[in-house]
Amino acid sequence: MTKLKFQRPTGMPDILPADQIYFEKVLRLAENIGDFYGFRKIDTPLLEETALYEKGTGLTTDIVQKQMFSLRTRGGDNLTLRPEFTPGIIRAYLEHGLNAWPQPVKLYAWGPVFRYEHPQAGRYRQFHQFNAEVIGTSNSVTDVQIIQLFFNILNDLKLKKLVIEVNSIGDSACRPYYKKLLISYLKSRALGLCVDCRRRLRENPLRVLDCKEAKCQEIVSGAPQIIDHLCDGCRRHFKEVLEILDELELPYRLSPYLVRGLDYYTKTVFEIKSEEEAENKRTDALAAGGRYDGLVKLLGGPDTGAVGGALGVERVIALLKAKKRKEFQPTYPPIFLVQLGFLARKRALKLLEEFRKNKIPVSECLEKDSLKAQLKLADKQGVRYTLILGQKEVLDKTIIIRDMKAGSQETVKLDKIIKEMQKRLKKL
Numbered sequence: 001m002t003k004l005k006f007q008r009p010t011g012m013p014d015i016l017p018a019d020q021i022y023f024e025k026v027l028r029l030a031e032n033i034g035d036f037y038g039f040r041k042i043d044t045p046l047l048e049e050t051a052l053y054e055k056g057t058g059l060t061t062d063i064v065q066k067q068m069f070s071l072r073t074r075g076g077d078n079l080t081l082r083p084e085f086t087p088g089i090i091r092a093y094l095e096h097g098l099n100a101w102p103q104p105v106k107l108y109a110w111g112p113v114f115r116y117e118h119p120q121a122g123r124y125r126q127f128h129q130f131n132a133e134v135i136g137t138s139n140s141v142t143d144v145q146i147i148q149l150f151f152n153i154l155n156d157l158k159l160k161k162l163v164i165e166v167n168s169i170g171d172s173a174c175r176p177y178y179k180k181l182l183i184s185y186l187k188s189r190a191l192g193l194c195v196d197c198r199r200r201l202r203e204n205p206l207r208v209l210d211c212k213e214a215k216c217q218e219i220v221s222g223a224p225q226i227i228d229h230l231c232d233g234c235r236r237h238f239k240e241v242l243e244i245l246d247e248l249e250l251p252y253r254l255s256p257y258l259v260r261g262l263d264y265y266t267k268t269v270f271e272i273k274s275e276e277e278a279e280n281k282r283t284d285a286l287a288a289g290g291r292y293d294g295l296v297k298l299l300g301g302p303d304t305g306a307v308g309g310a311l312g313v314e315r316v317i318a319l320l321k322a323k324k325r326k327e328f329q330p331t332y333p334p335i336f337l338v339q340l341g342f343l344a345r346k347r348a349l350k351l352l353e354e355f356r357k358n359k360i361p362v363s364e365c366l367e368k369d370s371l372k373a374q375l376k377l378a379d380k381q382g383v384r385y386t387l388i389l390g391q392k393e394v395l396d397k398t399i400i401i402r403d404m405k406a407g408s409q410e411t412v413k414l415d416k417i418i419k420e421m422q423k424r425l426k427k428l
């Protein structure tokens, strides 16, 4: 085959019709669960000021340093395609005075997210997130409600062996001391770290903790754990989170080196994975998030506690697709309309309109001429009834109903067909 002139941009998948059903079902379920917990939907622009992410997501994060799709508009504004939802949602919360609403404000959003990553399975440059934020509360129970929301989406999708990894990364009262301890531990072992981690050691030492390189992981396995150095407030908060997780019998595991790749987190951080996936040597997080008590203030608002998370829709769909479950296969109408010859084709278009007005789904293939080809298609779609309209039937004002299951057929008056099919479909 000759090389196509145009191809989609690297790491940016097309979502073909067969995949749409997965997106629709996952997002519908996520919205229903969000609605139940009292979340309301928000949409923010795909583009935001670049400075919002530099400040909000954080200058030392991989996202800001290497992954943003940024542009300069004709008017000279510096904008960036959203690499995550959180800063944009907080910007909207402040810009529209949502901080004057009864607190907390619970918001969900979903849509495409852009990160200039090295594309590989489960890692794209354009992907979709379902994102949820609770803004205006510092209560530990909210951390668990967010975890529960994401866990329940995955659980209701019947994903198996789900595990919630949790940790607390403290706050501005206790993290600086821990950072010092960590830096002194890592400095003496710096030569054994990868190049990226030697840079991280200078800029954001906590990020060394979740480096995937084997040599770094070995060094990290002996590092001091932040959980042993939390201040009283953070320790109490984390204890409460664990107690509520126990109460809800959610399957969690303490993950002492989980720090997450975004700068704004304080206290609780979490990731939800499927261990089934781990058996296939894939351990990507399906959903992740945490508390971020400093972000609203950092973006110019009042001191406000908040917690949230996001689910990677493509990663979840990849797991669902591997299972080839029936509920995600395309469904077809129970009726197929076969037409033979120009006269019948003309009449068929009119008849289809009558079915549409009566809300009876019917499929057809107006392009095909032969009876055999159309019946083959009807059979492939597993329809119960095929309606056959030929020249003779049009002239006689009749139509043939073929019951594909019983293998029988019958001719009825064309003007009675809607009523007849309504009657038959009721019995299915």
Ligand code: HAM
Pocket (backbone or CB within 6 Å): 083, 084, 085, 086, 115, 117, 122, 123, 124, 125, 127, 129, 131, 132, 133, 262, 285, 286, 287, 288, 289, 290, 292, 307, 308, 309, 310, 311, 312, 313, 314, 315
């Ligand atoms: P994040 O961990 O960067 O967090 O992304 C959340 C989820 O998005 C990941 O767990 C993963 O499932 C999916 N994801 C991330 N990168 C990719 C990629 N390149 N390709 C496919 N899927 C990906 C956030 O974005 C935070 N804003 C979450 C949050 C909300 N924290 C508080 N509120």
